[in-house]
Amino acid sequence: RPQPGEVALFSVSSYACQRRTTLDNHNSNLTDALSLLAENAELSNEDGRGVAFRRAAALLKALPTQVISMSQLRGLPCLGEHSLRVIKDVLENGVSSEVESTKQSKRYKALKILTGIFGVGAKTADRWIREGIYNLEQLRDSGQTLNRAQKAGLEHYDDLNEPVTKAEADAIGEIVQKAVNSVLPGSEVALTGGFRRGKLTGHDVDFLITHPEEGKEVGLMPKVVAWLESQGFLLYQKTTRNSYLESKDGPARPASNMDRFERCFSIFKLTKRKEQESTQPEEQNDLKTEDVLRPHMQADTDQQLCELSKNYQMEAASHKIWRAVRVDLVVSPISQFAFAVLGWTGSKLFERELRRWAGHEKNMSLSSHALFDNTQNKYLRATSEEEIFAYLGLEYIPPSERNA
Numbered sequence: 001r002p003q004p005g006e007v008a009l010f011s012v013s014s015y016a017c018q019r020r021t022t023l024d025n026h027n028s029n030l031t032d033a034l035s036l037l038a039e040n041a042e043l044s045n046e047d048g049r050g051v052a053f054r055r056a057a058a059l060l061k062a063l064p065t066q067v068i069s070m071s072q073l074r075g076l077p078c079l080g081e082h083s084l085r086v087i088k089d090v091l092e093n094g095v096s097s098e099v100e101s102t103k104q105s106k107r108y109k110a111l112k113i114l115t116g117i118f119g120v121g122a123k124t125a126d127r128w129i130r131e132g133i134y135n136l137e138q139l140r141d142s143g144q145t146l147n148r149a150q151k152a153g154l155e156h157y158d159d160l161n162e163p164v165t166k167a168e169a170d171a172i173g174e175i176v177q178k179a180v181n182s183v184l185p186g187s188e189v190a191l192t193g194g195f196r197r198g199k200l201t202g203h204d205v206d207f208l209i210t211h212p213e214e215g216k217e218v219g220l221m222p223k224v225v226a227w228l229e230s231q232g233f234l235l236y237q238k239t240t241r242n243s244y245l246e247s248k249d250g251p252a253r254p255a256s257n258m259d260r261f262e263r264c265f266s267i268f269k270l271t272k273r274k275e276q277e278s279t280q281p282e283e284q285n286d287l288k289t290e291d292v293l294r295p296h297m298q299a300d301t302d303q304q305l306c307e308l309s310k311n312y313q314m315e316a317a318s319h320k321i322w323r324a325v326r327v328d329l330v331v332s333p334i335s336q337f338a339f340a341v342l343g344w345t346g347s348k349l350f351e352r353e354l355r356r357w358a359g360h361e362k363n364m365s366l367s368s369h370a371l372f373d374n375t376q377n378k379y380l381r382a383t384s385e386e387e388i389f390a391y392l393g394l395e396y397i398p399p400s401e402r403n404a
């Protein structure tokens, strides 16, 4: 394929679910530019443009080496006119003028700040911007009515915009495991989302919960949530019940890509551990036993103890001994577990491409609940992700290579 004296051309499949995409990205200069434009399109409710930029970025993520010239891209799928223009700009000038002007725009900056609030989507942010609200201060001053999620999002804004580390994800995993085992012994917890794909940080932590005996998982979420709440682990939670059974359009043909599992969007209160604390000396977070005991050791009277305790509480608050972390919990019956794990592992584009492959190439409908073969008019049972890939006629791609 490569001509003598020419740089090697790449050969890449057009569906992201046919490709192995690790976190080792050789073209982040290009994919960062395209991802920002994708994000801007999504935040502006231009989903078509968003997907086009996401597909282009995903293709570049899968290339084995760095692209240095436009000629290397000849014949590659997924690269539309607009994306090619952006890539050319970055290759020739180091930056894309469209990306730079987007980053500087008042609207993009405001959309980023406002949708950084948990519970605020593109639509709400857009409405606020049209009302002249561009930042958190203006939002607070505006007297806008916020829902419960948005109130919590605003209250924990800084924490929730700080990336979650793998160590924090593991610490939360232990808590969830303990909660689940306490209310239903034998239950299983699986880490899904970006952390299952090997990412070192994430915007949240995703867990899937099941029980090996079908039906035992029914009603599990409210019990888990009650346990977590009683232990003081939750700052916010909203549980949605399973609506799968009562749905009319069939499990594999959801009205949207949203699944119907019993789920809980939550904000955890995670106590900082020593190894998770900031390394900066001025942000010393650790409280020693002597600090905790200090009020008791120093107080002569109850009133004095009360005063000293209050001081201690304020001190503890300023030391930030805990932080807020977004956590998604989902409960799946064991019969749907393989589909749920596949659906909740991501990346979002990889999932979208799997569904597109299933529909366009295999005449099948894939959801996080099931796989339906429209030709044979039947559901295809699976107990592992490997089986689902096999039904779809795809080579198995492990989670660490689904980072499209």
Ligand code: CTP
Binding pocket: 192, 193, 194, 195, 199, 201, 202, 203, 204, 205, 206, 257, 258, 259, 343, 344, 345, 346, 347, 348, 351, 368
């Ligand atoms: N997902 C879903 N339904 C939702 C939200 C998410 O099926 N309502 C799926 C997504 O398709 C994705 C996975 O859950 O495959 C994880 O979503 P998310 O946490 O948003 O993304 P991550 O890949 O985990 O990335 P991050 O590190 O930013 O959390």
Ligand code: MN
Binding pocket: 024, 064
């Ligand atoms: Mn490599």
Ligand code: MN
Binding pocket: 193, 194, 195, 202, 203, 204, 205, 206
């Ligand atoms: Mn996630």
Ligand code: MN
Binding pocket: 193, 204, 205, 206, 328
């Ligand atoms: Mn999530």
